[in-house]
Amino acid sequence: SRLFQNAKFFTTVNHLKDLPDTPAEIAFVGRSNAGKSSAINTLCNHVRLAYVSKTPGRTQHINFFELASGAFLADLPGYGYAQVPEAVRAHWITLLGQYLQTRRQLIGLLLIMDARHPLKPADGQMLDFFAPTGKPVHILLSKADKLSKNEQIKTLSAVKQSLRARGQNATVQLFSSLKKQGIDEVEHTVSAWFAA
Numbered sequence: 001s002r003l004f005q006n007a008k009f010f011t012t013v014n015h016l017k018d019l020p021d022t023p024a025e026i027a028f029v030g031r032s033n034a035g036k037s038s039a040i041n042t043l044c045n046h047v048r049l050a051y052v053s054k055t056p057g058r059t060q061h062i063n064f065f066e067l068a069s070g071a072f073l074a075d076l077p078g079y080g081y082a083q084v085p086e087a088v089r090a091h092w093i094t095l096l097g098q099y100l101q102t103r104r105q106l107i108g109l110l111l112i113m114d115a116r117h118p119l120k121p122a123d124g125q126m127l128d129f130f131a132p133t134g135k136p137v138h139i140l141l142s143k144a145d146k147l148s149k150n151e152q153i154k155t156l157s158a159v160k161q162s163l164r165a166r167g168q169n170a171t172v173q174l175f176s177s178l179k180k181q182g183i184d185e186v187e188h189t190v191s192a193w194f195a196a
């Protein structure tokens, strides 16, 4: 994976006011436990670049990684974890919304959803936050290895159908960190964003 190869940890921030002044960035969002950290590690071909959480929902900071091109990858905190108090969850959803709506150098969003539990309400909220920006969204249906080939095809088409019904023109693909499935497709999509 050339685009993500040699990604390096850059910084961690806990507040939006502390966001680094990057030239351009892509952001990864997803529900806690969706497989976001694993996807980042897989794409970057790095075992422990993003921390695979033992206590989901506890890591509420934004990690930045620098890509070889000089662009950045922002790993946003996972949302929707049931054990987190409602007030804390609502706070983070709001912060994510602010980031998605106002981050000027953000060029596109990668939304990670467990292929077995796609398009939960909080995922829809992220899409709704981001839609007014007109920037591209690419969805990874993660842990695809947990579904049979037939279920994968059905899920992919059902999610595409739901997005169309919602009026959202996000692109969608299957992905598995375990099987290293779908890496080229992510690369191809994100490279096109940077080339545009």
Ligand code: GDP
Binding pocket: 030, 031, 032, 033, 034, 035, 036, 037, 038, 039, 051, 052, 053, 056, 078, 142, 143, 144, 145, 146, 175, 176, 177, 178, 179
């Ligand atoms: P995050 O909270 O979204 O960052 O999710 P993690 O990357 O920490 O993954 C959550 C759990 O799902 C961990 O137990 C991972 O080992 C597992 N997981 C992540 N990706 C895959 C995958 O592609 N296939 C399978 N079978 N399990 C996965």
